[in-house]
Amino acid sequence: MPFTPLETAWFALIGLLWTGYLTLEGFDFGVSVVSPFVARDDLDRRLCLNAIGPVWDGNEVWLITAGGATFAAFPLWYSSLFSGFYLVLFLVLLALIIRGVSFEFRGKIDDARWRRTWDVANFAGSLIPAIVWGAAFTDFVTGVRLSSKGYTSGLLGAVHPVAVFGGLTSLSIFVLSGSLFLALKTTGELSERAKGAATASGAGAAVLLAGLIVWISAAGRPPVPDQLPVAVPLVLAVVGLAAVISATLLASTAFGSARREGMAFVATVVGIVALMGATFSRMFPAVLPASNASAKGGLLIAAAASHHYTLVVMTVVAAIFTPIVLVYQGWTYWVFRQRLTRPPVRSGVGV
């Protein structure tokens, strides 16, 4: 079935929304996951949470927007994906729930056990989606088994070895990104420890990602008419790998200037963008690619898309409001650009 340029544009736009989501929430997941390893005391812990405090909620809205945009532009993508991957998505939603409240709840009662509870919620609530998103997108890239009723293999059908490997890869990339963000936003020993964590997780991420690229390339997928040459996603994935390696090297070099942390963080952003580009260009022209040849490529863009008028309306709205959102979200990062420092009174350490 042919697909229109507008449908293709919306496929790309949804890819961009997921990219925005995983780039932004990726680092705040990473900060939450790495903080138990780099925080030495409650104050460190608070510095970690406050580093992402003003922005995490706005970052998460990228996910909701991706969900809503998928619903509007590709109703069949939305309906088959989320009902098919019912328990997988449910698990992520539960994690996001306990994580979301943990930020606000943690500091409201001055009690060690209370704080400990919400620390665990914050950690687990970030760890689970950081793994699941990577696993899910690995599933999409390698294709899932589709019957005439769509995807019906449940949770177990989604947990292939390669998907688990993909999940660990995304986790390590997010921890790299989060550690670098933390190194950028803090000072002193906490910043140094975060940089150390960046080096370690970056090395892990590079190895896992290289393995994942080889694995996915070797596994292959039944060809689909109109698909992009395999070289396109492959090149993008290698760019992503190169960016992850650069970020790790920049973090590890003992120069220690803020500029390098900044450059390293930018490199992880480039890496995640390239990897998401690889993911969506590999999925194209399917929104839910199939691993079995009998499914004829899976759920394709043209079959899943809304009618032209809906897409036109959505395009006009997106063209007006997306730039506005980008401006004020960007402004938030500018307002909170300062590093967080341990207050001299409490720590007894000078700035």
Next chain:
Amino acid sequence: MGLQLARWQFAFVTIFHFFLVPVTIGLGLLVAVMQTLAYRRHDAGWDRLTRFFGRMFLINLATGVVSGIVLEFEFGLNWSNYSAFVGNIFGAPLALEALIAFFLESTFVGLWIFGRERLSPRVHLTTIWLTSVGTILSAYFILVANAWMQHPVGYKVEGGQAVLTDFWAVLGNSTALWSFAHTILAAVSTGAALMLGVSVWRAYRDRGVAERSSLFYRAARFAAAFMLVAVILTAVSGDMQARLMDTQQPMKMASAEALYNTSSGASFSIITIGTLNGSRPVFQIRVPHLLSLIADLSWDGQVQGINQVQAAEAAKYGAGSYTPVTWVTYWSFRLMVGAGIAMIGLGAWALWGMRRRHFLGNKWFRRAATFGIALPFLANSTGWIFTEVGRQPWVVYGLLKTSQGVSPVPTADVVFSLVMFVAVYAVIFSADAALMVRAARRELDDVPSATPAPPGDAPDEAARVPSLIY
């Protein structure tokens, strides 16, 4: 079985979410007004009240936001056939809600929480207003989506899908506009009732400290005024909705009264004890002509009965039941209206009585104000139960039945998710409630901070250390 479980799950996560949402919308707006008063009048008292109620606003917002994420995906999770059918139309307001409202709300609330010392007072004030605008816009878009399910407009059905033909008709749906007014006003009433209950209690509890007590007395009167006006307007807008319902969804109107046969000058029963099949009420209090008045604002207007609408819809859509569970619609409608009337009474009593300070010594008033906090929650929940149950068996009125919309998800998966939702929501709701109670008991912040520290007062280095909020 799977269908019933999916319905229970949707009902549970939605009612839970909407328990919190009106507080966010209402309290957010009231806090924004308070901060405006603090800013305009350079009044440290309003500033302290802003912080006090702002804290409650944020605790509630956190729980409201996370329970809202679930709803964005719930249609796909449990109602995939519904989603596939309506996505062309229903998806657009959802996407707009995220793009236009959620980004605004989440970004600016972050700036409001963390920006107090980083932004100028004027910009900081703007951030709470933009947060509030975000919460109100989100209500508009989601109600546009819901209104389309109650009264579909601007569409045609093509190839087994509802297809959008006129987006402006969807945005300007009469059902959406009145439901938006009703919901926002109800939310302001909710925030105000909460503020009133807390303030009356605190004004009395802190009576030993005159300055604190008088601040809460001020907040109590502020809240009472908002509440009275908002509840009355909620009732007016609700009446407009009833008239739309009478033409758009006659079955819902009939089942609100359990009116089995079409009547002119129909009466309204305040309470019925006995069988609800319309034949043998054991005990009833009835107000003559009231149902006709509600339905079309006329003394002798005709209101269609359940039996007649059932027959008409069966002729139009084919054999089957088109009658909702009447005892649910009957009682939820009465609880909603009753709670609303009680709130009008409470608001008027509070506003009249609190002209004088010593009225706070009235034990019965204090109790009424405290228990009055529960009234809007009762009205909000029963109001939505009425609206949604009253639409059954339809999920999209006249186009798609609820039974046709459900996902083909294994029953065991839905059992698991429902049990887990109940368990996790119970935990976070308990934590939320405990924190709200603590916040209500908390001392007013004693640092008046509307006025920034004079320059040169603090060493430059220390002044640049951002304070930790979380």
